[in-house]
Amino acid sequence: MKTIFRNTCIILFSATVLYACNKETPKSPEPVTVQKPQPTASSGKFVKGSHVPTETVCMVNNAYMGKKQIEVPHNGKTYYGCCEMCVKRIPTDKTAREAIDPYSGKTVDKADAYIVMISDEGEVAYFENEESYNKFLAQNS
Numbered sequence: 001m002k003t004i005f006r007n008t009c010i011i012l013f014s015a016t017v018l019y020a021c022n023k024e025t026p027k028s029p030e031p032v033t034v035q036k037p038q039p040t041a042s043s044g045k046f047v048k049g050s051h052v053p054t055e056t057v058c059m060v061n062n063a064y065m066g067k068k069q070i071e072v073p074h075n076g077k078t079y080y081g082c083c084e085m086c087v088k089r090i091p092t093d094k095t096a097r098e099a100i101d102p103y104s105g106k107t108v109d110k111a112d113a114y115i116v117m118i119s120d121e122g123e124v125a126y127f128e129n130e131e132s133y134n135k136f137l138a139q140n141s
Contacts, residue, residue, distance in 0.1 A: 046064060046117055047117065047120070048117055048118065048119060048120050049116065049117065049118075050116065050117050051114060051115065051116055051130070051133075052064045052115050052116065052117050052124065053115075054080065054110075054111070054113075054115055055068045055069060055071075055080055056068060056069065056080075057069065057080055057110075057115055057124055058080060058081055058082035058086055059079050059080050059081060059086075059090065059096055059097070059110045060081050060082070060085075060086040060089050060090065060093075060096045061082060061086070062099070062123060062124050062125075062126075063082075063121075063122045063123060063124060064115075064117050064122040064123075064124055065082055065122070066122075068080075069081060069082055070082070070083070070084075070086070070087050072086075072087050072090040072091065074090060074091045074097065077109065077111035077112070078111055079096070079097055079110060079111050081096075096110075097109060097110055097111070098110065099113065099125070099126035100126075101113075101126065101127050101128050101132055102125050102127070102136055103127065103128075103132045103133070103135050103136035103139065104128055104132055106128060108126050108127065108128050110126055113126035113127060113128070114126070114127040114128070114129050114130050114132070114133055115127075116133055
C-alpha cells in the first residue's frame with residue numbers, strides 16, 4: 001500500500017513539474033496593475049509588486065520561485081531556469097531570454113531586467129530599470 005501511495009505521489013509531482021516547464025511563454029505581458037509593497041523585514045517574503053532577485057526567477061516560466069534557480073550562462077550573461085528542460089531551452093529560445101517592458105514597450109534582456117512580481121501566484125514582469133517600473137506604477141495608479 002505504501003508503494004502505491006508513494007508512486008502516485010511521484011507521478012503527480014512529475015506531472016506538475018512537466019506542466020510548469022511546458023507552459024507557453026507569452027509574447028507580451030498582459031496589462032497589469034500592481035502596487036509597490038515591499039517584503040516585510042521579519043518574513044523576507046515577496047508579494048505582488050515586490051522587486052525580486054533575478055536568481056530566484058525561472059525565466060522560461062516567468063515566475064518567482066522562492067529560491068535560487070539553476071544558472072544558465074549564455075553569451076556572457078547569466079539566465080535562470082527551474083529544471084533541466086528550462087536549462088536546455090534558454091540558449092535556444094530567444095523568448096526565454098527576452099521580454100517586453102510593460103511601460104516602455106521596449107525589448108529587455110531578462111538577465112539585465114528589473115524584475116517585479118505581478119501576481120500573488122508569482123508571475124513576474126521585466127522592466128528596463130526601476131525608473132521604468134515607477135513610471136508604469138504612476139501611469140496605472
